[in-house]
Amino acid sequence: MTETSSICPVCESGALQPHRYSDTFQHQGKSLVVDDLEGYLCAECGADPVFEDQIRRNHARISDARREADGLLTGEQIRRLREHLGLRQRDASALFGGGANAFSKYERGEVIQSVAMDRLLRLVGRYPALLQELASPPAESLGSVAPKPGEYVGGDPVRLQGPARHGQAQRADGFVVVSLAKWTKDRAA
Template sequence: MTKQGEICPICGEGHLDHRVEKNEVEYNGHSAQLDCHFSVCDSCGSEQASPIQIRNNKRAMMAFKKQVDGILTGAELKALRQRMGINQSEAAAIFGGGPVAFSKYESDDVMQSEAMDKLLRVAGEFPDVLSSLAQKAGIDILGQSQAAVLSSDPAKYVRFELPIIIETEAPDLKRPKLRLVHSSEPTMRPVSDEWVAVSSQRYASC
C-alpha cells in the first residue's frame, strides 16, 4: 500500500495522500458501492494508484462478481476450508486446481469454476464426501475436522457391531392333515411333515 507522505512519482515534489472512497460499479445488471483505494498528490493534484492499491480494487470487484454469480467469495471459501480442517495446500491436493489455487481463490484474485464451487459446497456439507476425496489424495483428515463432528454425534458416523442372533429351532410342531373336498369322493392328503423353522435376525446398524 502507498505510504502516507510518499513522494509523488509524477511531479517529484508533492506527497501522496492515501484515500478510500466509495465507487459505484455494475456487473450483470447488479450495482454496488465498493471501496476504491487511490492516492492524491498534495502538490500536482494527480490521482494515482500503486500496484497494491490496484490489486485491492481488483479483489473487491472480483468478490462482487462472485456474489452476483452465486459463487463462494474468498472469505466464504476460506471459512469453509477452515471448517473442513485443512490448509490451502491440502485443499489443492484434494480438490485440484494447482498448488496455489486456493490462495488465489481466497484472496479473490481469481474466480473458481462453477464445478469447483459445487464440489466444495458438497464436500463441506457431507463429511463422507470430503473423507473419500481426501483418502484418494493420500491426505488423512481424521482427527481434524472429522473429530469435531464425531464427538458431537458419534452415532451418525461410527459403526456399532451388534450380535446377530439366528434362531433355527422351533417347538415340536407338525402341520395337521387337511381334508380336501372335491366333487368326487373326499380324500385325506397329508401336508409336509417337515419341521417348521422360525428365524429371527437382528442386524448391526450401518
C-alpha cells in the same frame, strides 16, 4: 506505498493522502458498484495514483463483488470453509483439484472458482464426511467397476431409487447403469 514515498509521482511536489472510493464495472451486462477501493490523492495536483499493493487488494474486492453477483463464495468465505474443514491450501488443492496453488488464488481473488467448484465446496462444507470420498482413489469410490464413457453409475452413497426401469441395467452389486443423456432426460420429466 511506503512512508518515504509519499510525494506525488505526477507533480513531484504534492503530498499523497490515502483515499477510498467506489467505482462501477460492467459484469454480465449489468453495472456492478464496488466500494472501498484504495488509492492515493495528491492534495496539490489532484492526481490519484494507485500503487501495486492497492491494485492487488482492489482486484480482490472486484473479484469478490463479481462472485457475489454470480452467487459464488467469496475469497474470505472459501478461506473460512477450508479452515473449518481443517485443511491447508495445498491439501484443499489436492482434494478438490484445480492445481497446486488453486486455493491460494481463490482466497486472494486472483482466480474466481468455477460454478462446479463452488458447488463442491458448499456440499463438502455442509457434509464434511464427503472429504473421505474425495481422498479415496476413484476406483474405491465407485466400487470395483468404473463406468463406461457416457454412463452414469449410481451406487452408495448415490443410489437411483427403485428397480431398474426401461433402458437401465441393474447389476448384481446393486449399481444401476443408465446413459447420462437418458438420466438427465428422465430427471427433467
